[in-house]
Amino acid sequence: MLDEGKGFPVCSELPRREGHNSAVKRWVASFAIAVLACAWIALQSPTSSSLLQDSDTAVLLNALEERSSPLSWFLGDWPLQNHFYRPVSTLLFEGDLALWGRDGAGFGATNTALCILSVLALFWFIRELTDSPILAAGASLLFANLHFARPIPFGSGLTLAAIVAAFAVVLRPENLKMSAYASLLWVFAAATASGLSPFYGGVQAWLPGRTASSMTVFLLGALSAYARFERLRKTGESRASWILASFGLMLLALGCYEQAVVAPGLLALIAVRFWLDGKRPAWPIVAGAIALVGAYAVLRTQLVPLSPSGYQSQQFRSGPGVGMSLLGYAFPAGQALWLGGSSLALGWAVGFTALPYSLALNVASNLAGLRAALTRPSVLAFGWVASLVAFLPMAWLKPFAHYDYLPTALRMLLAAGLIAAAAQATAIAISRRAIPAPLRPDPAPGSLPRR
Numbered sequence: 428m429l430d431e432g433k434g435f436p437v438c439s440e441l442p443r444r445e446g447h448n449s450a451v452k453r454w455v456a457s458f459a460i461a462v463l464a465c466a467w468i469a470l471q472s473p474t475s476s477s478l479l480q481d482s483d484t485a486v487l488l489n490a491l492e493e494r495s496s497p498l499s500w501f502l503g504d505w506p507l508q509n510h511f512y513r514p515v516s517t518l519l520f521e522g523d524l525a526l527w528g529r530d531g532a533g534f535g536a537t538n539t540a541l542c543i544l545s546v547l548a549l550f551w552f553i554r555e556l557t558d559s560p561i562l563a564a565g566a567s568l569l570f571a572n573l574h575f576a577r578p579i580p581f582g583s584g585l586t587l588a589a590i591v592a593a594f595a596v597v598l599r600p601e602n603l604k605m606s607a608y609a610s611l612l613w614v615f616a617a618a619t620a621s622g623l624s625p626f627y628g629g630v631q632a633w634l635p636g637r638t639a640s641s642m643t644v645f646l647l648g649a650l651s652a653y654a655r656f657e658r659l660r661k662t663g664e665s666r667a668s669w670i671l672a673s674f675g676l677m678l679l680a681l682g683c684y685e686q687a688v689v690a691p692g693l694l695a696l697i698a699v700r701f702w703l704d705g706k707r708p709a710w711p712i713v714a715g716a717i718a719l720v721g722a723y724a725v726l727r728t729q730l731v732p733l734s735p736s737g738y739q740s741q742q743f744r745s746g747p748g749v750g751m752s753l754l755g756y757a758f759p760a761g762q763a764l765w766l767g768g769s770s771l772a773l774g775w776a777v778g779f780t781a782l783p784y785s786l787a788l789n790v791a792s793n794l795a796g797l798r799a800a801l802t803r804p805s806v807l808a809f810g811w812v813a814s815l816v817a818f819l820p821m822a823w824l825k826p827f828a829h830y831d832y833l834p835t836a837l838r839m840l841l842a843a844g845l846i847a848a849a850a851q852a853t854a855i856a857i858s859r860r861a862i863p864a865p866l867r868p869d870p871a872p873g874s875l876p877r878r
Contacts, residue, residue: 450560453560454554454560456560456564457564458550460564460567460568461567462547465546465571468542468543468571469543471539471575471576471627471631472535472536472538473535476529476530476531478535478632478634479534479634481633484634487520488520488529490506490508491520491521491524497521500513500514502730503730504730508736509738510731510734510735510736511731512727513682513683513685514682515645515679515682516638516642516682516684519641520637535634537637538636538637538640541640542630544644545643545644548644548647548651549570549647549836549839550563550567553567554651555654556650556658556697556700556840557805558658561843561847562847565842565843565846565847566839566843569581569620569839569842569843570836574626574630574631576627582620585616585620585849586614588849589610589617590610591853592606592613592856593606595609598857599857602856605852609852609856611792611794611796612796612799612848613849614788614795616845616846616849618759618789618792619759619838619842619845620842620845622835622838623755624828625828626828626829626835629827629828629829635829636828636832639829639830640829641683642687643833645676645677646676646677646680646687646833647836648672648676649672649673649674649676649690650690650693650694650697652669652670652673653673653712654697656709657697657706657708657709658701660709670712673712674719677719681720681723686817686820686830688720688724689817689833690716690720691716691717692819693813694712694716695713696812696813698710698712700804703804703805741825742825744823745823748825749823750765752822752826753815753818756811756814756818756838760786763785763786763789764786764789796811796845800841803844803848806841807841807845810842810844811838813838813840814837814838817833817837818830818831818834821834
């Protein structure tokens with residue numbers, strides 16, 4: 428808008444322009460953090476020829492060479508013939524075989540590229556979901572760190588922050604409760620940021636791990652496109668093309684790995700998150716995602732045997748292990764209580780060990796995190812519940828690191844949000860309490876008489 432007759436911007440627009448430039452700078456800085464973390468992942472790309480000597484990989488590559496028909500994998504079981512429908516991730520192996528032959532470095536580069544794309548897809552998703560550069564950069568960095576062969580010990584640093592927050596009570600004894608709360612949040616943030624599985628050996632340097640990483644790239648892309656659609660609806664800038672992109676990426680994710688069947692549940696959580704912000708989400712899109720997964724399930728029954736394969740029979744499980752795995756996402760302290768509860772039955776002598784105090788700290792930190800999640804549901808509760816939903820179908824399988832790949836990506840939003848909440852609580856704990864102003868008489872002395 429120009430001032431009439433002068434051609435200069437109206438003064439009221441100047442702060443808005445500065446705000447826009449400042450926001451752009453923040454986003455550029457946050458994206459640079461994610462890119463630098465990805466660069467470190469790239470520098471540790473596996474190159475050993477032993478990558479191809481893994482038993483599953485060797486059988487898979489032999490099957491590809493024998494059939495020599497890439498598109499045929501859309502019509503049935505994937506190369507290992509263990510009753511999985513994974514044509515898209517199989518094509519990634521076909522592409523590597525065509526490009527690199529039996530060169531392990533080429534296959535390792537593809538696995539590395541998928542890990543990098545997963546980190547960047549997580550950045551995009553959190554950008555669309557929260558519009559927060561700090562959360563996007565923080566979650567992406569924490570997720571990337573779990574790919575490092577030697578991860579940065581963020582957990583130790585956050586534990587140190589917990590100790591500092593606990594000692595804040597020395598400075599401000601009147602803020603005892605807030606100091607304890609901040610310290611417990613730091614403890615829970617440290618445990619959450621450390622993740623449940625390392626991903627260098629379990630995903631990046633293990634070629635079949637690309638089934639999970641490729642699925643994560645496409646599914647996070649699908650979630651990002653839907654979140655962008657919802658975020659822009661209020662401004663009238665939303666386009667139906669984002670929904671088409673979301674559904675297309677969802678199909679690709681389903682063609683990579685069966686864990687993608689959680690897509691409708693995750694879309695529903697995104698819809699609830701925008702509903703909590705006072706917006707009216709497009710629920711028919713969630714219904715469409717359910718229909719899409721239903722159609723995939725029907726197609727799968729036509730192309731893949733319904734009876735469990737030998738591998739599936741070996742991997743499926745029931746019993747306490749399922750509950751333990753679910754507790755790892757639902758209430759991590761529950762795992763510690765489950766494992767340590769029997770030791771507590773030994774009697775009073777246990778009081779001379781660190782076990783009961785460690786369990787108490789674990790439970791208290793989880794409860795503090797739960798309280799924070801209830802006060803910040805659009806970030807903390809979302810990351811907490813979304814990671815659990817993403818892991819649900821894998822709980823009934825014996826654990827592998829790549830089962831945790833997508834759930835951990837989503838859980839890093841919880842970790843980043845906990846760090847932000849803990850930092851805020853710490854700042855309050857070390858601040859002097861505001862002294863309320865004394866009541867002034869009405870009218871105040873010396874004031875003009877009222878008419």
